[in-house]
């Protein structure tokens with residue numbers, strides 16, 4: 001079986017032509033796929049019945065994710081879903097909406113997708129990291145997380161504005177499927193999302209960052225740093241050893257030179273671990289003058305032993321970086337009360353209902 005959400009528009013054209021149909025039939029599949037969200041080939045009535053039958057006989061399907069659990073934050077801005085994919089894996093995806101009346105700027109509906117079930121990187125503060133690695137998601141399963149939210153938003157007269165690869169898993173460890181999904185989602189005859197509205201977040205996988213820089217895409221890159229020195233970083237990100245902090249900063253600089261896209265360094269702030277003024281000063285020394293941006297993320301309480309720093313410590317950390325000339329923001333916490341840390345919903349539900357997540 002092949003899910004049509006796996007195919008790039010050029011591949012869809014090749015498919016219909018190989019079946020003996022004219023090229024334009026591909027657009028008659030692509031347009032509804034990305035704007036009407038059919039669940040079945042027979043939900044595309046404008047497609048000749050014979051072509052629908054040929055596609056079905058050839059093993060082509062339209063995959064769609066099934067929602068098995070939904071949690072909405074009290075303010076309604078964050079919706080976290082546990083989705084069952086066509087390969088029967090359950091995966092988390094999150095919608096974060098930003099109301100300009102609260103924070104300024106433009107309204108945004110950002111989808112956060114997962115690229116793996118579990119994660120081998122083992123970050124000690126991350127619920128997904130504690131699960132270990134289970135499997136890589138296929139491109140169509142990444143696409144279907146976005147499609148599921150796009151349909152929800154369309155029903156409200158809204159649309160997806162931004163996409164971040166910050167859910168379960170390390171995107172660069174599933175590079176080929178991740179980049180295929182990006183190409184489908186940004187293709188003007190696919191989902192059509194602007195490249196500049198996408199951010200890939202990585203723990204700092206060198207080969208992945210270098211490949212992404214060569215893709216000729218305008219994708220944003222976020223590198224999770226979490227510590228200003230190798231000893232502390234290794235404690236927080238046990239798999240970090242192949243790349244030193246200095247190498248990671250250099251990789252970010254090279255990505256910027258190649259793509260013109262500024263790199264964000266993500267820094268999960270944990271009370272008593274990496275939030276002291278001394279560590280802020282060390283981080284400021286490391287990043288000063290290189291034009292990068294630091295996103296401070298006071299950690300969500302997860303299954304681990306880590307605590308969110310006090311407001312005073314967060315502001316002090318930010319002040320030290322800013323006064324040293326390091327561009328810095330504190331990420332607005334979205335959905336803390338609904339287990340919005342990656343892997344947290346799946347882990348919470350596993351504790352309640354067993355691995356099948358039958359409770360919906």
Ligand code: SF4
Pocket residue numbers: 119120121122123126127128129130167168169170203342
């Ligand atoms: S923080 Fe990201 S890279 Fe680290 S274990 Fe969690 S999902 Fe994997």
